[in-house]
Amino acid sequence: EDEIPADHPRYQDLLTRHRIEKGVEKGITHLQGMHAEGRGSAFDYLLGEETIPSADAAERAAAAHLLLADHPVLSINGNVAALVPAEMVELADVVDADLEVNLFNRTPERLEAIADHLRGHGADEVKGLEADARIPNLDHQRAKVDEDGIYAADVVLVPLEDGDRAEALEEMGKTEIVIDLNPLSRSPRVADVPIVDNIVRAVPNTTAHARNLADASEAELEVIVEEFDRERALEAAEERIRTGL
Numbered sequence: 001e002d003e004i005p006a007d008h009p010r011y012q013d014l015l016t017r018h019r020i021e022k023g024v025e026k027g028i029t030h031l032q033g034m035h036a037e038g039r040g041s042a043f044d045y046l047l048g049e050e051t052i053p054s055a056d057a058a059e060r061a062a063a064a065h066l067l068l069a070d071h072p073v074l075s076i077n078g079n080v081a082a083l084v085p086a087e088m089v090e091l092a093d094v095v096d097a098d099l100e101v102n103l104f105n106r107t108p109e110r111l112e113a114i115a116d117h118l119r120g121h122g123a124d125e126v127k128g129l130e131a132d133a134r135i136p137n138l139d140h141q142r143a144k145v146d147e148d149g150i151y152a153a154d155v156v157l158v159p160l161e162d163g164d165r166a167e168a169l170e171e172m173g174k175t176e177i178v179i180d181l182n183p184l185s186r187s188p189r190v191a192d193v194p195i196v197d198n199i200v201r202a203v204p205n206t207t208a209h210a211r212n213l214a215d216a217s218e219a220e221l222e223v224i225v226e227e228f229d230r231e232r233a234l235e236a237a238e239e240r241i242r243t244g245l
């Protein structure tokens with residue numbers, strides 16, 4: 001990271017790419033994670049590489065949902081672990097959520113490497129290794145979750161999630177928060193709260209909102225949840241991309 005000059009106009013994007021490369025080297029990130037990052041980066045460029053107002057509203061609604069939840073869980077994959085490990089641990093602390101490793105390309109080695117990486121960034125407990133429950137209507141490997149983790153959760157944050165799993169989680173009746181830079185992707189389209197923003201900005205901003213809302217009453221949090229309009233958030237992101245073009 002030291003080799004990237006901080007005044008480079010694309011500093012943040014280069015840093016992100018570098019973190020994904022390091023993640024692959026460390027056995028945390030799948031090789032496909034590099035393609036995912038490339039796709040995300042193209043959308044971020046079109047969005048102006050900033051948190052647009054509708055994404056900020058979604059991040060605030062996400063914070064309210066997480067604070068209201070009985071059992072919130074933050075899902076971690078290989079890209080999330082490489083890009084925002086400390087930030088996910090911090091968000092979990094602030095909203096009192098569990099962290100669960102949940103992989104698209106599941107291997108025991110990568111599960112362990114990611115859990116170790118999160119512990120190295122301050123996580124006390126990392127779920128996802130038991131895999132003693134299944135998400136219904138999903139193929140065997142992708143359905144594996146922890147019974148006392150994602151399976152039992154009422155609110156789940158699933159960043160960079162695969163469309164099939166996002167749909168299956170929604171069918172389980174969970175409140176789903178998705179972070180994805182592509183507003184046309186199926187996962188944000190099925191989410192209760194689609195956050196169209198780069199995860200490197202979205203997670204710290206959600207944590208900041210959660211801190212600001214720490215003293216809010218349940219009624220106040222419910223108003224924030226109800227006033228959030230998911231359709232409008234998706235439209236605003238698409239609109240921004242079209243205008244950007």
Ligand code: PTJ
Pocket residue numbers: 029030032033034035036037038039040041043077078079083102103104105106160161162179180181182185197198199200
């Ligand atoms: O670690 P695993 O095995 O669970 O695999 C994780 C990846 C991400 C490789 C896997 O889930 C995958 O292939 O995902 P997709 O189908 O490429 O979808 C990733 C989505 O995330 C795309 O819509 C990208 O635009 C988006 N994306 C990529 N980087 C970011 C992002 N969204 C927000 N912030 C990013 N930094």
